[in-house]
Amino acid sequence: MKLLVSSVRVIDKTSPFNGQIKDILIEGGKIKQIGDNLDAGNAQVVDGTGLSVSAGWVDMRVQGRDPGFEHKEDLHSVRQAAAHGGFTEIVLLPNTQPVVDTKDTLNYIRHSGFGGLVTLHPAAAVTKKADGVDFTEMMDLHQAGAVAFTDGENPVQNADLLLKTILYLRPLNALLINRPEDRELTLYGQMHEGVTSTLVGMKGMPALAEEMMLIRDLKLLEYALEKNTYDTTAPVLHVSLLSTVRGVELVREAKAKGLPVSADIAAHQLAFEDKDLIGFDTNLKINPPFRSSEDNAALRQGLADGTIDAIVSDHNPHDEESKNLEFDHADFGITALETAFALAVMHSGLVVDDIVEKLTVQPRRILRLPEVSVAEGAPANLTFFDPNSEWIFGRSYSKSKNTPFLGQTLKGQVRGVINNGKQEWFQ
Known part of the structure; x- marks a missing residue:
């Protein structure tokens, strides 16, 4: 692939070209040259006027459903939705x-994403069957390529299990992800x-359920680190889905x-509050739930001051039979990969540069992934977007359609992605 993208604005705080409008020449899967009025030669040319480019975005929380719930x-389909x-x-x-x-299951997922437009990073379970009872073989899973450890939708309820997991993962420089929720509450x-x-x-579902579990997790983290001298410059515990x-x-x-x-x-x-559930729209049934205006204001402040490091989609697809029924019987979750950026633009209160940082630099730092930058010689792992464009979310590329945003006008549109020598452009 040889490609020239002309007149595109670079949004990347790690790039020497940050904030500048440049031509970008891509060849052999790498950024060969960045400059002005570059000679296209025999390259494919894409007019980037009005577009911005950053390092490719990373989503730290996706339910892929495969294997088992295809x-x-x-x-x-999850790669298609992610690319869009x-x-x-x-x-x-x-x-x-x-x-x-x-x-075996880890490698099934990893291998299916090798060399594709969207790279898949499987997180492995902390406990067998993610049921909170017996540990998995975390060292083997780490060596096999698990990017992090989490029981995912099932917060670790047992304090001793969580403590021992932190102690076990520290020498591996591996990450524990946990969503704070006391399920008894x-x-x-x-x-x-x-x-x-x-x-x-x-x-x-009281806010207390999140707060009590988070107090416990942070106390256990502090206690565990008192007992070893391993470097703690990288996050050891990642708290997912604060609310x-x-x-x-x-x-x-x-x-x-510290x-x-x-x-x-x-x-x-940030797009809804609990009062919006008066209409019993099951597409608004999520966990953690939409909370109060005061909670949303605190989340925006946390994003602004750096307390909250990353923005995720929490893509959670469900079939019609799981959502189109009485509210109290419906499953929790929203199909969210395709709308995450627009919702961040519309509701986070952040400028675009900071949104991009929470989709690129910070997730890679937390996950110990290689840094990616819009720079000459770097891999061409790029996302192209127009933060000011309004568009109608008329079609989802996910298999599931459990989203309240279909048919809605959103602001902030993805226009293309490049990764692993592959590209896709959207209108």
């Missing part, structure tokens, strides 16, 4: 059937516990103490 999503969302690399949670708790819960849940008569005022405060306090912790939020978390 009727909801498979590895082909601007993501060139995605982390797949282990909650498949079978669970990603052996090298959220049992049978359907939405955020508050005025709206009372008005509509649904069992609430509450106190949750943000706890991560902020932990970072101020604890090696990082955090993310889902882009759609």
Whole structure:
């Protein structure tokens, strides 16, 4: 592939060309030259006028569903949805059937993504079947290529298991991802516990469930690190899907103490509040649930001051039979890969440069992935987008359509991706 993209604005804080409008010549899977009025020669030419380019985006939280639930999503459709969302690399949670708790299942996922436009990074389960009882062979899974360890949709409820996992992973320089939720407190819960849940008569999921579990996790992290001398410059614990005022405060306090912790939020978390569930739209049923305006304000502040490191899609596809039924029987989750960037532009309160950083630099740092930059000689792992363009989300490339955004006008459009010598452009 030899390609010249002309007159495109570079948005990459790590690039010497950040903020400049340049031509980019790509050849052999690498950025050969960046400059002005470059000679295209025999290269394919794409007019980048009005577009921006950054390093390829990384999504740290995706439910791929394959193997086992291919009727909801498979590895082909999830890569299509990811590409249309601007993501060139995605982390797949282990909650498949079978669970990603052996090298065979891990390698099935990794190999299916080799050399493709979207690189797949499987996360392996902490416990067998992700059921919180017995440990997996984490050292073997780490050596086989697991990018992180998590029970995914199942927060680790056992404190001793979490503590021993931190102690076990530190010598490997491996990452533990956990979503803070005390499931005893959220049992049978359907939405955020508050005025709206009372008005509509649904069992609430209190903010306390997140806060208590997060206090526990951070205390265990601090306790574990007192007992070893390993370098802690990289995050050891990644807190996924923060949603509450106190949750943000706890991560902020932990970072101020120097604890090696990082955090993310889902882009759609900021698009709604609990009061929006009065209409019982099951596409708005997620976990953690949409919370109050005060919680959303705290999330925006956490993004702005760096307490929250990354933005994820939390892509969670479901078939029609899992969503099109009574609210209290519907599954939690939104199909979210294709809308994550637009929702971040519309609702995060961040300037585009900072949004891009939370989709590129920070996820790679947290996951220990190689750095990617818009620079000469670097791999051509790139996302092209127009942050100011309005577009109608008229079609999803996911197998599942459980999203409240279909047919809606969004701002911030992905226009193309390049990775592993492959390219795809969108209108």
